[in-house]
């Protein structure tokens with residue numbers, strides 16, 4: 001039996017050490033980054049925060065708000081081609097570079113993807129993800145899509161180790177999505193015992209990706225703006241958020257009222273709730289690996305985005321990074337056994 005003895009770290013295990021800085025104000029910090037992607041050769045500029053492709057988060061309504069912040073939305077895969085057509089009908093072309101189309105990995109998914117991509121030539125990004133990005137079927141699908149769409153920027157995942165990051169990039173991905181099990185409504189670690197603490201996953205995957213000129217998304221596990229900064233500090237080029245963006249006006253999930261307070265349902269994409277909704281129940285060979293929660297209604301998404309943006313900008317000033325691009329170079333993590341003071345929580 002082989003046991004790896006290196007300690008693997010999650011967001012709760014580290015903090016970022018402050019460094020001398022000449023920056024006067026967080027308003028001086030630019031959060032925009034420009035990337036040229038490995039396989040598509042496309043160049044993109046924007047703020048590299050992505051709304052997750054969950055039907056409660058990656059909605060068309062959220063996409064319009066995030067595009068105003070120059071951020072991205074991985075629009076979930078459950079919209080029909082007709083819904084996409086309506087959405088794209090009179091869309092501001094400036095929104096398109098901030099949208100990712102998502103797809104599953106079946107033949108039916110591929111046909112639907114073809115129909116969506118045929119609607120508008122301005123769609124630049126595709127997100128193909130499965131819970132287990134290590135599967136051969138997944139890699140074969142990725143290769144098929146790349147063979148068909150040479151200049152599409154393709155996100156593929158999810159994985160947590162360097163060697164599989166390399167394999168996905170060499171199989172046609174531009175951006176590898178890293179994260180197995182850290183999600184707020186994910187139960188993979190409990191159901192299967194499989195996972196990888198997120199900070200270490202991002203450090204290891206981004207090290208491998210950057211060696212090949214590929215890029216990495218840290219996906220899942222951010223509970224506050226500070227975690228978003230830690231993900232960037234660990235080397236993530238992009239950070240994907242689910243739970244932090246759920247429960248807003250623009251989110252999906254039923255609104256429910258209880259004791260005079262409003263809540264929105266939020267659930268994992270492989271929870272019983274999602275499987276009942278899209279597949280008529282949980283197939284009996286698999287366990288549901290997501291949970292359903294009720295979160296207090298949070299108002300407009302724009303307010304939360306300002307808060308996240310403000311937090312990351314502030315991190316940059318603490319370490320003297322004038323631009324987000326410099327954050328990981330200027331990050332030194334310290335291992336800790338405490339985070340915030342919870343006296344008033």
Ligand code: 5GP
Nearest residue numbers: 052183184186220221242243268269270290
């Ligand atoms: P969060 O930001 O909420 O911590 O994590 C969001 C991520 O959780 C998503 O982008 C996705 O990778 C993951 N996720 C979403 N639904 C499920 C699910 O039902 N099961 C698992 N294992 N992960 C999920």
